[in-house]
Amino acid sequence: MKKVKYRNLSSFLSFLLLALLLTVSTSVSAQDEAAPDEAAATESAGGDVAAGEDLFKANCAACHKLDRKATGPALRGVADKYDRDWLHSWIKDSQAMVKAGDPQAVKIFEEYNGAVMQSFPQLSDIDIDNILAYTSQPKTEPQVAQTAAGGAQGTGDGGGGVTNDIVLGALALVFLLLVVMLFLVTNTLKRIATAQGVEYPEKEKRTPIWKAFVQNQFLVLVTTIVLLLGAGYFAFGYMMQIGVDEGYAPVQPIHYSHKIHAGDNGIDCNYCHSSARRSKHSGIPSLNVCMNCHKNIAEVAPETATEEYSKEFYDGEISKLYDAVGWDVEEQAYTGEEKPVKWVRIHNLPDLAYFNHSQHVTVAGIACQECHGPVEEFEIMKQHAPLTMGWCIECHRETNVKMESNEYYDKIHEQLAQKYGVEKVTVAQMGGIECGKCHY
């Protein structure tokens, strides 16, 4: 009787959990769906906002943002601040107005340190009205819709994590219940059996296997030899990797994602590591190189965020950059207070070996990825290659020297190819594995 009761309970419980699970997950997805509807609901009043948005993005957005000062002032609600006719003539030719001495024009011109606004003679009055309609869109409403959408998504994402946890927890609970059930069932069965007088057969005593093993001397000898050889093998392997930092991925002071920069946005390695082209070192870019773009990009797009790293996390990392370089986002100016970033060095050849980047990057034309691996896929930078001597030599033996458009060496290359009887000379054949080339 008891048994039957228990079994019912377990299935009932698991059904209950499953039902709970389903309700939770459906409610979450419902939230997700609601978000875009809200965002789409933002409508405009007066002027063609969509056309204005396109024009704004094509012409104005290089210097103006809606809610944040950039090269020029923030433009949200600019139509209410100034007279419309004045705005029209300002947009069409601001410099003429400054020269004519229009007080308002001169004031703005001076406020922005004499930055000249491009004149836009090609924009018609309707175009300008469309742009103004776009900039006159109330901030709060789309902003609220956006944050609501973002919030909904945020909780949705968070909810996703929570549902996962719930699913896992529920599963664990079900399994635990099953185990308990099984235990109870066997217990009751045993009790019933003993009550009915059934006896379990006792196991016979035998020589334990380890005793039998120890008694056989041949086996012991063989095992010892095998064990020693195995230990030697692993010890050798362990010794060989000492001093090799393959896979070393330290925590950097600023979480810089090569995946976002070099992968998704396709920025060339040399853009930031510009000294790799012409110097021994592939330099860590100074922060002014970061600011070439990040003066303008103060936050990541929502789609950049991944499950592991949220938008808030990435935005925080960008503000770390601003803090280090001393950039005031509100004022769009440098404060002059700099705090150099203490990047942690990853690739480090011992002092006894000489390596020159420009020789490999510019002269040989080797892709960075040959040695550094698919960096454009690394969220966290790590050392891809072992950087051992054997690794260097292997590449020097296999790689053909790039001879094209290097007329200076044409003759010597020809002679070397003749000497070795090959068409293409490898680096090793040209002396690339002589000790003194790297160790001196």
Next chain:
Amino acid sequence: MKNSLHITIALLVASTLVSCFNEKERNYQYFPNMYQPVGYEAYGEGDIFVNGQEAKLPAEGSVPRGYVPFDYENTTADKARAKTELKNPFEISEENINEGEALYTIYCAVCHGDKGDGQGILAEREKFLGIPSYADPARDITMGDTYFVQVHGLNAMGSYASQVDHKERWQIAMHVMDLKAALNGNPGLLESKKQNTSDSTEVDTSEQDNDNTNDTEASNTSEEETN
């Protein structure tokens, strides 16, 4: 009891072995003094430096090798001056233009696009908006102000002085002029140089480009602007 003791010992050994491969830490080294340099290395640390930071700016007033003076401040007036006055001192050759194209692809194309139409990958992905085309008639860029902007930056564009040197800037400027000519449907620098049988300098040809383009640009403008 004995068994459980053995198991714990085995687990401990295994865990210590595994913990040696912590990727956040550097590995052990046999003879660290063979690895670590005696002298100061680039980006190294040293007690004698301010902040312990070895990377430093050159002493004030030092003049790097091959330095060419550039007497244009980051002002609108000087930009206008550079636009007309600043001349390309290098020969317009295929080598220079190819070099300029390679550099352009590294440093400029992400925003300005391979064709110079302002539709680089960062523009496509809406990281940067409103990047003008080189053929924009209102800007009417010349080699001089292309060089100037590379040194000082302009509006949302930062300075590239630390990434490209004097010669490389002019090489990039040559390629930019080629792109501008191509956008306007005009012959590039090399072709127009060949056409000019007289001993004209490269700067003259670029200026000629601008003169020629102004008419045709008007027709292109509408397309460019709506992009």
